[in-house]
Amino acid sequence: MNAKPNSLAARDIEYLMHPQTNLKLHRDVGPNLVDHGGGVWITDADGNRLLDAMSGLWCASLGYTSARLARVAFEQMQKLSYGHLYKHNSHEPAIELAEKLLEIAPPHMSKVHFQNSGSEANDVAIKLVWYYQNAIGKPEKRKIISRHGAYHGSSVATVSLTGKPDMHEKFNLPLDGFLHTDCPYYFRDGGSGESEEAYASRLAENLNTLIEDEGPETVAAFFAEPVLGSAGAISPPATYFEKIQAVLKKHDVLFIADEVITGFGRTGNMWGSETFALMPDMMTCAKALSAAALPISAVIISDHVYEALVAQSDRLGGYAHGHTYAGHPVSAAVALEVQKIYEEMDVVSVAQRLGVVLEETLAPFADHPMVGQIDRTGMMAGMELVADKDTRTAFADELGVPARVGRAARENGLIIKSIGSRIAFAPAFVTSEEEIAEFGLRLGKALDAVHKDVCNA
Numbered sequence: 001m002n003a004k005p006n007s008l009a010a011r012d013i014e015y016l017m018h019p020q021t022n023l024k025l026h027r028d029v030g031p032n033l034v035d036h037g038g039g040v041w042i043t044d045a046d047g048n049r050l051l052d053a054m055s056g057l058w059c060a061s062l063g064y065t066s067a068r069l070a071r072v073a074f075e076q077m078q079k080l081s082y083g084h085l086y087k088h089n090s091h092e093p094a095i096e097l098a099e100k101l102l103e104i105a106p107p108h109m110s111k112v113h114f115q116n117s118g119s120e121a122n123d124v125a126i127k128l129v130w131y132y133q134n135a136i137g138k139p140e141k142r143k144i145i146s147r148h149g150a151y152h153g154s155s156v157a158t159v160s161l162t163g164k165p166d167m168h169e170k171f172n173l174p175l176d177g178f179l180h181t182d183c184p185y186y187f188r189d190g191g192s193g194e195s196e197e198a199y200a201s202r203l204a205e206n207l208n209t210l211i212e213d214e215g216p217e218t219v220a221a222f223f224a225e226p227v228l229g230s231a232g233a234i235s236p237p238a239t240y241f242e243k244i245q246a247v248l249k250k251h252d253v254l255f256i257a258d259e260v261i262t263g264f265g266r267t268g269n270m271w272g273s274e275t276f277a278l279m280p281d282m283m284t285c286a287k288a289l290s291a292a293a294l295p296i297s298a299v300i301i302s303d304h305v306y307e308a309l310v311a312q313s314d315r316l317g318g319y320a321h322g323h324t325y326a327g328h329p330v331s332a333a334v335a336l337e338v339q340k341i342y343e344e345m346d347v348v349s350v351a352q353r354l355g356v357v358l359e360e361t362l363a364p365f366a367d368h369p370m371v372g373q374i375d376r377t378g379m380m381a382g383m384e385l386v387a388d389k390d391t392r393t394a395f396a397d398e399l400g401v402p403a404r405v406g407r408a409a410r411e412n413g414l415i416i417k418s419i420g421s422r423i424a425f426a427p428a429f430v431t432s433e434e435e436i437a438e439f440g441l442r443l444g445k446a447l448d449a450v451h452k453d454v455c456n457a
């Protein structure tokens, strides 16, 4: 790219380091500059309007730029712009938000522990797992299991939990004691003639074997996203979580549901845990908690875990953990307003209704020569791109087909996500049916353009 001297693009290259970016390539291609957003549309620096079918990073669940949320933030900043929760300190926005979250959380949840990001929430959940196991006299229970392909964050511990080798490579990670079991990816890994149920049984048996081989007395917890988001919106096969939870129970292993993407209606219920009948010991949430208007996340802790934490903190003289901005009053006030908006709009029914529209929009693509499978739960969906539909053969990695579809979509004014061999969609709950139809049209153009290019069709 030829960024003009002193242009925003040139200054970006000069001053910013970008996450999840090829840093060398960035010098050549520069940034995708966005200027402003409204509803589910973003306008880039050249004035092009882009329909965001990904809610940013699965998070801007109410679209962009809300005057109502801005007002709440402004008023809270004028009243109390900062307050912490250390050493018995507290404030109304944090208390009200915690109360609200427990109102909508599964009934066995008893406390809300605020953090600032999904990574932080999972990081704290890991610490709480260890603290809990020590508290109940099982200090040797330290190992934590998650799944290949899962994404739980970028901090040292949460990326160790994450099952993505590229995020470990050359970072000297994962840390010891983080183990990975199968990704429940029936389309790719289900055996020929194997039913979803049989596949789920096989995966549960593999988990059982892993725990027994490691020694159940050393395994502390299992973390899972109800729907694997950053693996490409992969929904679990039938009976999977029922069987996995039975194995965890048998070996007395805690279950932490990572609801960072799936919380607040995304799967067509308030929680992914409801959609898949999960009974987690802790849940983590972020993203749609504040509709991404400000950073805030939470660990929601079940009663039985919390009671053990209480006893341990008393034995030790205190719970020696904290983050300066955790439960920030402005973020909490905005998140509370977001929860009010969800209630007013009945976000769960909206997600269910729009989820069906999304499915109907995607369904015709099942006949597209590059589409191997379409997977939708609620308002999140993934599409597997294949070189051969009958044999399910994937495109060679070096062709970078999903990334090309992502770029072609952008050229057609549409933002989607490309991940591995998949593309994914998570439209905001304020997307209109007409906008979903428009999304379908633009997606079709992008798929056709790349198909023509790759397959000389």
Ligand SMILES: Cc1ncc(COP(=O)(O)O)c(C=O)c1O
Pocket: 057, 117, 118, 119, 120, 122, 151, 152, 153, 154, 225, 229, 230, 258, 259, 260, 261, 286, 287
């Ligand atoms: C399931 C899941 N957990 C955790 C995270 C990490 O959240 P954050 O980027 O806010 O640290 C993400 C981010 O995409 C996620 O998708």
